Amino acid sequence: MSTSSPPSYDPPPELNEPQRNAVAHAEGPLLVFAGAGSGKTRVIVYRIASLVAFHEVPPYRILAVTFTNKAAAEMKHRLTGLVGEAMTKDLWVGTFHAVCARLLRRYHAAAGLERNFVIYDDSDQRAVVGRVLKELDLDDRRYPPRQVLSRIHHEKQEGRSPADFVKQGYFDDAVGECFAKYEQHLKQANAVDFDDLLLHVLRVVEDPDSPAGEELRLRFHHVLVDEFQDVNQVQYRLVKGLTLHTHNLTTVGDDDQSIYRWRGADVRVIRNFRRDFPDATVIKLEQNYRSTGNIVRSALGVIKPSAEREPKEIWTANKDGEPVLVVGADSEHDEAGWVVEHVRTLIEHGVSARDIAIFYRVHAQSRVLEEVMRAEKLPYQIIGGMRFFERAEVKDILCYLRAVGNPRSDVDLLRIINVPSRKIGASTLEKLVQTANQQGSSVYDSIEPLISGSSLGTAAKKSLLSFRDLFQSLMAEARTASPSQLCEEILHRSGYQKMLEDEDSAEADARILNVNELVQSIVDYEEEARAADQPATLDGYLERVSLTADADTLEDTPRVAMMTVHAAKGLEFDTVFITGMEEELFPFKGLDPKRGEDLEEERRLAYVAVTRARRQLVITHASRRAIFGQTRYGLPSRFLGDFPKGSTRAIMTPAAALMRDRIRPSGSFQQASFQESGSFGARRGEWQHPQERVPAAAPVTAPVESAPGTKVRTTELTPQAVTSVYVGRPNQRPTAPLPPQRRAPQAFTPAHARQTSPARAPGERYLERDVDAAEGTGGMAAGGQVTHEIFGAGVVEQVDSGPDPAVTVRFSGHGKKRIKARFLRFVDNHD
DNA sequence: TTGCCACAAATTTTT
């Protein structure tokens, strides 16, 4: 190696001497097990830099694949710093799909595609399946397109074609046929789906007789794969094929972070790598540089029970830091209120919002959190969910662009042929598709015969004719205009813009903005292309759109990031809130109890979530949660029980503590009522962190966090009433750490409650009762605390007395409201 | 053919 020109970078401190040598110099297969926070990206980058600098491997002979654009960008960024921009530019760095799309444009002929193939996304694919089902005369209620499609996906991820399809059960009989027809349609449309991008390349690479295949097999001298635990069979075969001659395959990953099994990822690939490559050098990075001792130990506790994992001793030299805070909340509203309250505390103490993240297991959980964040006027950003490019209006325009670029793409044509309305209705469309099927052509090609044929009425013919003229003029335009110009023309000539303008509603206005943003994104693309000295083509833009995920758009503005745990992989934050840590939700339990492997993956998912936090981790769970339209009662997640006791501290929100005490006495009104609601019985009284669980007979303490001595002057609460009672003190937030649980005084006992509470007739509204006792606004004054049935806890800002007194209250989670005093209960802070 | 309404269904994670 060259000693004369020392590299301008330091080797990763994460590596010891032998590891460093292996990474810098190993020929042949190399496997790096990189635990969370162990600096794996540095390792890959360091290796690439070494190959270029010491081993003089031409950059264009090096391929580094990732799973997300973000990871690819990060890698490029770091490489630029190490080996310079010129070198980095020539490296092949990108996602599997982006790299394959690029290769496929070059080798399209070998794959039997036109150069201008389009990439179908999920909804396009579903549209194809829908059409296939119709053609095969299958009931789409018995065979939901989604399920059929996911079955097809599964097959393709394993690298199987319709010919290899193995039927299992009656459902597959239909799926098999659909699969074949689906592939046929894609081919006919000159389209590929996500799986095809890899599959087409794979078929070429694995074809021993194909000259293009041999070219591909020789193309790269080194292939490096990031997040190797996430590869599926196709991806594995692909990188194996590309390194067939050199065996220079570097893989970096962490089997503990394999969370994409449902997407075809196969953990066994990384676990069996040594078996497939007996000569592989294996390195384990076990030191965590990211998180505090408590977090790292918690992470290890969560992942330890995992079966069959590659043994790794994860440790850190960092300080212990704060214990992991486990918060029991009453409902999802209570949970959100608590979380947001503490986010606000952090921000008020100078923490940047960009260092805070809130995670949840499913998107459905985000709504409540979002509402509270918005009410509190805290800056936040939701990652995932509805993507920009999937919005109806954006998708419409994209379909126009794609159809104009590739008229054979039926899905696109059918989507836009009558948008805006051109009086081309269902019956005409039916005939179009029928004709297309009969003559084995595209829908576009069946327009002409129908116009000249006799099966349509004159009105329908006229409509078709005008569409054809429009479309042809757009295609002509496409030959000369730039993508952005073409887009403008489409908006204009198709009448789409006018349609939106005429609608004149707030939604339409938002759509116009979105469409404008789309145009802007094309302009951006053109400018980038120009800067990179490359032609800006329509296909290029469309490809980029197809391969860009929302997770790549995490903005760098200071906002609290809210996302699913899946979306959080690869990210890190100082403070992390993991919400919804309950059985059924996390681990998530679907309808089919195929458990086993699924549970393993949920555990790994929990591990991923925990290891995102650098300094403080807060985990919340709620005893009650309205999700998917109905209220469910749940127990804290089993994963909480795996946290080492010394590293956590469990507390409850005031509302949760309140509830627990309400439940305890047997035969009481509340318990009876809960049992009627049918979801749980006595167990609920034991609701608390598993490790803090006390014997049933032990006295129950009711920790009222941040408001010691707080007493609620009300008496009995119906279950409904407690929905959002939050007895915090929003304006007097302590700095972290939060008070420990033990010392909290009992706010009140069930016995106490019974004594002071008058008997109540069933159905009687408790609120009015309490107001009677309170005598108007008695006791309410600015600064006082009140609770409202819907808005929860708040602080009085102003009192307007009168016959029906009203109060202005600032609610935690709902902002400022003016409310009649009789709808409020107030909280007495004095004993 | 379109638009509205009612009803039903489903409701994880995504390159």
Place this chain on the structure above:
DNA sequence: TTTGTGGCAA
């Protein structure tokens, strides 16, 4: 709770 779909009437 939201989203989608189907039928029906104009």
